[in-house]
Structures are given as structure tokens and as C-alpha cells.
Amino acid sequence: MPTQLSVNLNAVAMLRNRRDLPWPSVTGLGRIALNAGAHGLTVHPRPDQRHIRFSDLPEIRKLIDDEFPDAELNIEGFPSDEFLNLVETISPEQVTLVPDDPSQPTSDHGFDFKAELERLKPIVRRLKDGNTRVSIFSDADPNQMEAAAATGCDRIELYTGPYGATYDNPDAAESELRALGATADRALSLGLGVNAGHDLTVSNLPPLIERIPFLAEVSIGHGLTADALEFGMAETVHRFRAACDQRIGT
Numbered sequence: 001m002p003t004q005l006s007v008n009l010n011a012v013a014m015l016r017n018r019r020d021l022p023w024p025s026v027t028g029l030g031r032i033a034l035n036a037g038a039h040g041l042t043v044h045p046r047p048d049q050r051h052i053r054f055s056d057l058p059e060i061r062k063l064i065d066d067e068f069p070d071a072e073l074n075i076e077g078f079p080s081d082e083f084l085n086l087v088e089t090i091s092p093e094q095v096t097l098v099p100d101d102p103s104q105p106t107s108d109h110g111f112d113f114k115a116e117l118e119r120l121k122p123i124v125r126r127l128k129d130g131n132t133r134v135s136i137f138s139d140a141d142p143n144q145m146e147a148a149a150a151t152g153c154d155r156i157e158l159y160t161g162p163y164g165a166t167y168d169n170p171d172a173a174e175s176e177l178r179a180l181g182a183t184a185d186r187a188l189s190l191g192l193g194v195n196a197g198h199d200l201t202v203s204n205l206p207p208l209i210e211r212i213p214f215l216a217e218v219s220i221g222h223g224l225t226a227d228a229l230e231f232g233m234a235e236t237v238h239r240f241r242a243a244c245d246q247r248i249g250t
């Protein structure tokens with residue numbers, strides 16, 4: 001099965017939240033992404049709701065249910081009681097647990113599975129009892145994979161931030177790829193599926209998939225939104241030039 005693309009809408013929501021106006025529309029851009037062939041949508045609501053608002057979630061759920069029944073919703077976040085209760089009201093196809101402190105500007109590490117094993121087990125059980133696939137954010141560290149499997153989760157999501165940061169350093173990229181690949185191989189051998197995400201781009205994605213051909217899903221937000229702006233800018237300027245040139249009533 002080819003690697004599935006889940007479009008992360010956090011960056012769109014952050015742009016929307018600059019104003020008290022309904023654009024850019026989070027569900028509207030989600031619809032465009034799914035119509036264009038994305039396999040799913042990802043959101044990472046944080047406690048301060050600085051991008052995705054809790055009120056976005058029922059609308060995104062409805063979009064998928066009504067218009068894209070084969071697509072998946074992936075909700076990411078720190079497994080607080082509030083987050084778990086929220087997730088249970090939305091019933092996403094997948095939850096990705098992330099060890100985020102609310103003050104972090106973005107996710108920057110995976111779980112320490114060995115240290116957190118006993119805390120994670122009942123959380124994974126609870127989510128799986130609700131028929132949700134559970135993925136857990138993971139650093140590129142093969143030695144953590146046995147404990148990851150012991151949590152009972154279905155998949156790990158490889159944290160690819162350090163790989164994304166090597167965009168101008170091919171040797172460092174090679175070394176990050178080796179660590180990600182070794183972790184993915186170990187996870188697969190233990191029966192876990194492997195997702196990946198953070199700072200992925202059209203440039204760094206092909207080598208990642210070549211090294212991890214069984215990669216189940218990538219979730220991409222920042223780089224994809226940046227490209228959407230870059231490649232949509234010319235068309236948009238044409239539309240606004242046309243609006244400038246309109247003379248109503250003449």
C-alpha cells in the first residue's frame with residue numbers, strides 16, 4: 001500500500017485566527033485537500049487553542065463523514081483527560097499521542113516509552129476500546145521500540161523534525177535517515193505500523209520513503225501550507241488584479 005498523506009490543518013487554523021473572520025476556512029481547505037487526493041486530515045489541538053479550536057473538530061468530522069467517507073481523521077495531542085474526553089466525542093480513525101508541554105511552540109520530541117510505559121498502557125487500551133487506531137510519537141531510537149510495542153499501540157509516528165532540519169546538509173540528512181530507518185525496521189519487526197511527521201517537504205519525503213518503503217502515513221502541515229501559498233500566489237494575484245480592474249456599473 002502506498003504511503004498515505006494526511007494534511008495537517010494547524011497552519012491554516014493559525015492564519016485564520018489572526019482575525020475574527022471565517023477565512024481561510026479550515027474545513028474549506030480540508031475539503032480542497034481531500035478533493036485533491038489527500039487520504040486524511042490531521043489536527044493537533046493544543047490546550048490554548050492557538051490554532052485548531054475545539055469547535056473546529058465536529059465540523060471536520062462532519063466534512064469527512066458527509067463527503068469523504070474513505071478519508072481518515074487523525075487527532076494528535078498530549079493525552080490529558082481533557083484531550084481524551086475530547087477525542088472520544090469526535091471518534092477519529094486515529095489518535096497520535098504526543099508528549100507535548102502546553103508551553104512548547106511545537107512538538108520537538110517523542111515519548112520515552114521505557115519511562116512512560118505504565119502510564120501509556122491504560123491510555124492506549126482506553127482509546128483502542130473506543131475503536132481508534134493509536135499511534136505514538138517517537139524519536140529515532142530503535143532501543144525504545146520494544147517498550148513502544150509493550151504499550152499496546154498500533155503504530156509509532158517517527159518524529160522527523162531533526163531530519164527536516166538537515167535540508168542544507170546532505171551528510172547530516174543521511175545520518176538522520178539511518179536512525180529513522182533502523183527505528184522503523186525495529187518497529188516493523190515487533191508488529192508495529194510506522195507513520196512519520198514533522199517538517200517533511202516534497203524534497204525530503206522521497207528519500208524517507210525509499211529508506212522506509214512500508215511507511216504507512218505521513219502527516220504534513222507546515223511545509224505543505226508553505227507550498228500552497230507559494231504555488232497559489234500567482235493565481236491569487238491575478239484574481240485580485242481582476243478585482244481591482246472591475247468597474248461596477250460601467
Ligand SMILES: CC(=O)[C@@H](O)[C@H](O)COP(=O)(O)O
Nearest residue numbers: 010044076098106107197198
Ligand atoms: C506531532 C507533530 O509533529 C506536530 O508536527 C504537530 O502536529 C504540528 O504542530 P504545530 O502545527 O503546532 O507545530
Ligand SMILES: NCC(=O)COP(=O)(O)O
Nearest residue numbers: 008197198199219221222
Ligand atoms: N504529525 C506531524 C504533523 O502533523 C505535521 O507536522 P508539520 O508538517 O506541520 O511539521
